Structure formats: C-alpha cells, structure tokens
Amino acid sequence: MLLEVNNLKTEFKLKHGTVRAVDDISFTIDKGEILAIVGESGSGKSVTSLSIMGLLQKPGRIAGGEILFKSQDLNKLSQQELQKIRGNEISMIFQEPMTSLNPVWRIKDQIMENITTHMKISRKDALARTIKMLDTVGIPSPADRANDYPHQMSGGMRQRVMIAMALSCEPELLIADEPTTALDVTIQAQILELLYNMREKFNMAVLLITHDLGVVSEAADRVIVMYCGKIVEEADVKSLFKHPLHPYTVGLLNSIPQIDDDSDKRLYMIKGMVPNPLHMPPGCSFSDRCDRCMERCTKEVPELQEIDGHKVRCFLYDEGKEGELKAI
Amino acid sequence: MSEVLMDIQNLSKHFTVETNLLGKPVSVLKAVDDVSLTIDKGEAFGLVGESGCGKTTLGKILVNLYSPTSGKLFFEGKELTALNDKQRRSYCKDIQMIFQDPYASLNPRMTIGDIIAEPIIINHLLPTSKVEERVIYLLNCVGLAQHQRNRYPHEFSGGQRQRVGIARALAVEPKLIVCDEPVSALDVSIQAQVLNLLDDLKEEFGLTYLFIAHGLNVVKHISDRVGVMYLGKLMEIAPKMELYANPLHPYTQALLSAIPIINPEKKKERIILEGDVPSPIDPPSGCRFYSRCFKKQDHCKLNAPVLKEVSPEHWVACHLFGK
Numbered sequence: 001m002l003l004e005v006n007n008l009k010t011e012f013k014l015k016h017g018t019v020r021a022v023d024d025i026s027f028t029i030d031k032g033e034i035l036a037i038v039g040e041s042g043s044g045k046s047v048t049s050l051s052i053m054g055l056l057q058k059p060g061r062i063a064g065g066e067i068l069f070k071s072q073d074l075n076k077l078s079q080q081e082l083q084k085i086r087g088n089e090i091s092m093i094f095q096e097p098m099t100s101l102n103p104v105w106r107i108k109d110q111i112m113e114n115i116t117t118h119m120k121i122s123r124k125d126a127l128a129r130t131i132k133m134l135d136t137v138g139i140p141s142p143a144d145r146a147n148d149y150p151h152q153m154s155g156g157m158r159q160r161v162m163i164a165m166a167l168s169c170e171p172e173l174l175i176a177d178e179p180t181t182a183l184d185v186t187i188q189a190q191i192l193e194l195l196y197n198m199r200e201k202f203n204m205a206v207l208l209i210t211h212d213l214g215v216v217s218e219a220a221d222r223v224i225v226m227y228c229g230k231i232v233e234e235a236d237v238k239s240l241f242k243h244p245l246h247p248y249t250v251g252l253l254n255s256i257p258q259i260d261d262d263s264d265k266r267l268y269m270i271k272g273m274v275p276n277p278l279h280m281p282p283g284c285s286f287s288d289r290c291d292r293c294m295e296r297c298t299k300e301v302p303e304l305q306e307i308d309g310h311k312v313r314c315f316l317y318d319e320g321k322e323g324e325l326k327a328i
Numbered sequence: 329m330s331e332v333l334m335d336i337q338n339l340s341k342h343f344t345v346e347t348n349l350l351g352k353p354v355s356v357l358k359a360v361d362d363v364s365l366t367i368d369k370g371e372a373f374g375l376v377g378e379s380g381c382g383k384t385t386l387g388k389i390l391v392n393l394y395s396p397t398s399g400k401l402f403f404e405g406k407e408l409t410a411l412n413d414k415q416r417r418s419y420c421k422d423i424q425m426i427f428q429d430p431y432a433s434l435n436p437r438m439t440i441g442d443i444i445a446e447p448i449i450i451n452h453l454l455p456t457s458k459v460e461e462r463v464i465y466l467l468n469c470v471g472l473a474q475h476q477r478n479r480y481p482h483e484f485s486g487g488q489r490q491r492v493g494i495a496r497a498l499a500v501e502p503k504l505i506v507c508d509e510p511v512s513a514l515d516v517s518i519q520a521q522v523l524n525l526l527d528d529l530k531e532e533f534g535l536t537y538l539f540i541a542h543g544l545n546v547v548k549h550i551s552d553r554v555g556v557m558y559l560g561k562l563m564e565i566a567p568k569m570e571l572y573a574n575p576l577h578p579y580t581q582a583l584l585s586a587i588p589i590i591n592p593e594k595k596k597e598r599i600i601l602e603g604d605v606p607s608p609i610d611p612p613s614g615c616r617f618y619s620r621c622f623k624k625q626d627h628c629k630l631n632a633p634v635l636k637e638v639s640p641e642h643w644v645a646c647h648l649f650g651k
Contacts, residue, residue, distance in 0.1 A: 040515040140603075154604040155379075184378035184542065186601045189586040193600060211516065214588030237592045255520035257549035259587050262569060267524055267549065270517040273485050 002205050003029040003052070003173055008065035010044075010051045019277040021047040021060070023229035029173065029205045036208040036220035036237075042274050044229040045209045049175045052207075053092055054082045069173070088118040091166040095178035097158035101150040107134075108146035111165045118169045133164040136201075137194060156187035163194065170202050177209045192219050213256060217241055225249050228275065228285040231304060234311040245312040247290050284315070292316060330368040332402075333536050334390065334423075334504060339363045339399035341385050345609055357609045359385040361560035362399070364635070367504070372530065372537040374551030374568065376544055376583070378605055382560040383540045384428075387506040390538065391425045392416060403504075421451050424497035428509035430489035434481040440467075440492045441477030447499045466495040469532075470525060487518035494525065504536045511546060523550060544587055548572055553641075556580050559608050559616040562635060566642040576644045578623045615647070623648060 010022040022044045029035045037045045050056050052067055054074060067074040069090065074082065086092075094100040102110055111130040115121060121129070127146075134142035137160040150158055159179060166174055176195065180188040196219060199206055208220060216223055216237065223240045225233040225248065233246040244250045254268035272289045275281055281288045287297040296315055304313045340362055346355035360382040367373045375383045388394045390401070392408075401408040408419055427433035434443055444463050448454055454462055464474040470491040481489055490510060497505055507526065511519040527550065529535060541547050547554055548568055555565045556579065564577040575581045582599040601620045612618065614629040621628065628647055635645040 040517060156604050184605070185544070185586040186378065186582060187604065188588075189598060189600055192588075193598075212588070213516070213590050217590045217592045218588040241590060241592050252516055253590065255517055256590065257523070257545040259545045259548060259572070259584070259589065262572075266527065267520040269520045269524060273487060273518060274515075 001028050002031050002033075002070065003207075004066075004068040005048075005052070006066045006068070008048070008051060008067065009063040010047050010056065011061060011063040013059045013061075014278075017278050020063070021229050021277070022051060024065070025226075025229075025231050026065075027224055027231070027234065029207060031172070031205055032199065032203045034199060034206040034208055034219055034221045035224065036210060036216040036222070037224045037226055038210055038213060038216050039226035040211055040274060042228070042277065043226040045211075045226050046177055047229075048226075049092065049177050049207065049209055053086060053090065053175065054079075055092075084118070087114050087166075087171075088169045089171055090173045090175065091169070091171040092175040092177065093159070093162045093166050093179050095181050097155060097162045097182070098150065100162060101158060103150055105149070106146070107148050107150065107153075107161050111146075111161070111168055114165055115168050129168065130164075133168050134161070137161075137164045137167070137198075138190075139164070155183055156190060159183060159187075159191055160194065163191075163198070167198060167202065167204075171204055173205045173207065174198075175207045175209070178211070179208070180215060181210070181212070188215070195219065213252060225252075228277070228280065230285060230313065231311070232286065232313045234304075235309070239310055243310070245307070245310060245317060246286075246314050247292050247316070248286050251289075251291075284313075330370070332366045333369040333404060334367040334538075335402035336363060336365050336367075336386075336390075337400040337402070339386070339389065339401065340397045341382075341389055341394055342397045355610055358560045358611055359608060360389065360396075361611075363557075363560075363562050364399075365555055365562065365565060367536060367538060369503075369536055370534060371552040372539050372550050374539045374541065374547035374554040375557060376541060376547050376554060377557035378542060378583075380559070380605055380608060381557040382608070383557050384508055386557075387425065387508050387538060387540050390504070390506050391423050392420055393425075421447075421500045422503045423506065424500060424502040424504075425506040425508060426490075426493050426497050426510045429513055430486055430493055431481075431513075433493055434489060436481055439478050439480055440472075440484070443481075443492060444477075444495050444499050447496060451500055453500060462499070466498055469498065469529065470495045471521075485518075486514050487521060490514065490522055491525065494522075494529070498529065498533065501533075502535070504538065506538045506540070508540045509542070510539075512541065512543060519546070526550065544584060556583065559605065559611055561616050561632075562643075562645065563617065564642075564644050564646075565635070570639075570642055574642075576638065576642070576649055577617075577646050578621050578648075579617050582620075582622070615645075 006026050008022055008025050012019045012021055039045045051062055062075055108130050112126045115126045115129055131142045131146055134146055139145050139160055180191050220237045222236050224231050227248050233249050244253055251270040270289050283298045283300055284302050287293045302313050302315050304311050307317055339360060341360040343357040343359060344353040345357050348354045377383045389396050403419060441463050444466055445459050448459055463477060467474055467477060472491055511522050539550050551568050554568050554571045556563045558579050564580050575584055582601045585599045603620050606619055614632055618624055618628050633645045633647045635643045637643050638649045
C-alpha cells in the first residue's frame, strides 16, 4: 500500500458558513495502480488532490483525518519536510499547462530546478537528465526544444513538459488533475497513452482526477465516484461500468451520448443541479435529484457499504444487490 | 427533396498577420479556406474539428460577425454577401447564434429579462406592451421560471445561463441557429439537459441548426449530417450514420478512433496521430493533413485534394478516393 487516506475532511470557512468540500473520505492506492476519481464540478475531487499535496489555500483547511504516504502522515509534516516529498516522491500535473508553467523561464531551467532541488547532482548531469526526460515523453529534438519558452509550444507539448517535470525524480505517486481536459481528442489520446507507458516504465501509481468517464474507462484500474464531497461508489473499472450501482453513476453513464449508439433516442437526464454546498439537502446529498429516492433518503445519510468488493453509498442496497439498477 | 436554407460557396476568411512596408500582406492566417457546403431546411448540420480548424470562424461569418474574404453566402436563395450593411441587417434576425461560454456571452449588468427582451425591441418585433409577455413565454420554453426574469446572470448556474442564451437566440424567431460548442463548458448531467432542450426546440419551432462542436459523440447525437474540418478546409461531409460507420478520410478515422469508449472491456484499435495540428499561418500548398497523415503519398504534398462525392451524399477530400 502506497497511499492511505483515512476519513479526510477538508473545509472552507466562508462568510456565510462552512463548506465541507471533502467530507469524510477514505481510500487507498497500491503501488503501480491507476486510481481514478471522477465527479462533476464541485464534487471535491480537486480539493482531495490538493489536500494530499498540502497545497490548500486559505480559507481551506484539513479539518480531520490522516493522509498516510508509506505510513507517514503527510498532514503532520512541516512545510520543509513536505517539500522533500513533493516533486520527488509525489508529484502532480495540472489541467492548464500554460498557467502552471512559468512563462519567463526556459523549459530546461524549470525541469532542472526540480531535479537539483531533490538530487545531489551537478548542473551538467541535471541538464542531461532533463533532455533524457523530454525525450522519454516524446518531444522531438529534445536538446533544442529544452531552450524554448512555454509560449513557443503547443498545448499538447506543454502537457508533455509538465509530465517530464513531474517524472524527473521518478516519483512513486503521480497526481494527475484533469490532465487532458484542455486538449483536443487526438492529443488526449497521445497523452493518455504516454501516461500509461510511463506507469509501466517507472512502476508508479497514478491518482487520475477527471470528469470524463471515457478517460476513466480507458485508463483506470479502479474508480471512485464522488458527489458533493462524498464517495458514492467505488469499484474496479470493469464492474463499475458493467454493473454501476449508485443511481448517480447510472444517471451519469446514461446521460452521455454514446459514439457507438445508432438510435436517436432522447438522452437520459439527471434532473436539477448540484445543490449549493451551503444548503445541502438533509439525508442523502443526491436525494433531491434521484429517481429512486425513498422517504428514508431525505432523512438519513446512507453509509458506504461493501457488496462483493464493490462499495456503494445508497439505501437501495441494504438487502444486498437485489435492488440493482439497469444501466444503458 | 429538402429545400436548401443556407448555401455556402467557396467561402474563405483570411486574417492578415503581418504586412510589409507597403501594407501588402506577407503572412496570412487562413482560418477558413475555400469551404462549400449546404444546410437544408430543418436539419442539424454538425461541424467537428479540433481547436484552430476554423469551425467557429465559419459560424461567425454566417451570423455576420465577420465578413468573408471571398466566397458567397446564399440564404433562402438570396445572396447575403452581395447586400450592403443595411440590407444585410434585416437578415441577421433570421440567423442567430448560441455561444460556447455562457459566462462571457451575457451582459452581467442586465437582468435576464432585459437580455432576452433586447433583440425584440431592437428589431421592433412587438409593441412595447407585448414584450414582457413574450419574454415570459420564451423563459418557459427553455425551462426557466418567469419570476427569474428580474435576476442577473451571476445568480444562475452554467446550465441555466446557457438556457438564457438559447432564449435570447429564439427571441427573434430565427430560421437558422449557429450553436457554437453550446455544451462543452457544462457538466455531463447538465449537458444532457441542454442537448434534449435543443432537440425539443428544433421540433417545436422548426429550426435549422449548424452545430459546431469538438465532441464527436455530442455531434452524432444531435446532427443529421456531419462535416469534418481540419486547418480551414472541409475534409469530409456525410450523413451521420454513414460518416460514423464508414469514415473514409484518414483524419476522420483517426479522430473517431481517438474518442475514449465507455466500456473498459472493449479495447479498440487506436490510430494515434503523430504531432500537433500545424499552424494555419501560411499553410503548405498540398493537403493540409499531410504532416500527420498515416496514409500519405508523395503527391499529397504537392496537390491539395478537392472535395469529391465518392458515394451518394458522401464527400471526401483525399487523393485515396474518387479517382
């Protein structure tokens, strides 16, 4: 077990009240595994990754729980101690490669900065390593392109540079926050393939954060579905797509137009919208949008329960899998 | 057969990037380059392509936000490009647009009631006393409540704002609506709501859509015919079933194979294109797709292929076909 998150709670104290963006979530990532967290905007998936990295900005704070990386609680470390792990053992790539690269530094200097911070290595060797990394992520003529500034590269190239930087110290865990969302489909396919190959090559674990179920289905080993800061379903990728249990997951899967579907039927709609985090419905947070809502759902909060290795947070499954929903 | 609503002939839009001392252009960005297509009355024509392929520029030319560099536009048989500004204006009412970003396309200082009423008032479509009634009707059409008309855009979510944008486009009873990526900024669950709404409105008001998007699954859902653009050129046009079942152009094939399928047990053969979309500034004279094509031949570099009908209604611009 590489990373173990136990009962993590992250809060934002605002003028009108406290928003619990991440509400008591627990999960683990094994060595070499790709775990995807999927959810819509406001589901708390990005806040989860920022909490793990210790990058939360005020007024956000971790209100409880522990984040164990190789049995060491990251939340209890000082900034200096965390700095030794960040970029070295855990690194992160972001959605917008343009805003996360420094526009006035050359590519090579940005990657070398990370290498020289974490390794005792001469500048010459660091440069050689930088060029090797750029080559590994598929940048043509890496020795020349290393002298470029970020604006001289295309979106796909910049994302490759981000990946090269993140992998430059051979991390054991890579957190990829919407790595392909800003890219075109043909470039997205290239980047996903690259992430997959890098995982094989360095045997690193990946925490993939995305809203795109297609990307999840292509890349992940295991999936967590989040809604309003809570995990509503967790399963390995095959059983999640074959037998989705939670009404929210089923609704999401049915509301996406399928490329291999030739019928002209209307799309399934999840009614309403994500509730305001300051005015959550009592009981299950999905109850006001759920087709299968029962009286009990509006009063009590369901617990995450496990049925044959497939976890789901819904009262429909109190008597086992009998209430199973039909998907697609 | 079906009646042609919009006929686009050899349309080009070039932007000058650099001029020499005499003011002559030396570097030109060919955003849309010699594109011809027709849109029939009552159909939804889907236009797909990656960023920078010129699909939005084409849409903006149709609603007169850009004037074309060359080429002709016929709307219901009337040549729009031959009209002067004043005459052209009277046709603007018939062709409306829905924008991608529902946050940026609504005036934050106007209530949504005023936003929807504005085009009605400007075009003198109704006496002032009737405008409010019409606004309430339009709000109901797009699934918003009438009491919401006094609120400002920031009080709404993304999906609701997109509904306001749709109501504004409908306000002048257009015949053709250019939908420029109307759902790509929205969450999946909201995306389905807006797509269904667009479907219903098309039925109810007998609308014609030019649906611009980069999501091929979304385009397949809503369109009747689909055109694929790459670097300012149309590569392939076909009825949607034909295009998705039997893509002919190598670019269309690659594009289709790049879409992730939501079924982890079905791994498909994937064509991964090398490199990025080249810059549309001073593009090469041969086929635009040459640098990334996996079926390229020597003469593709020299001669640009033209769009040819290789089977009924299926048009392809590629040297591999239609010899």
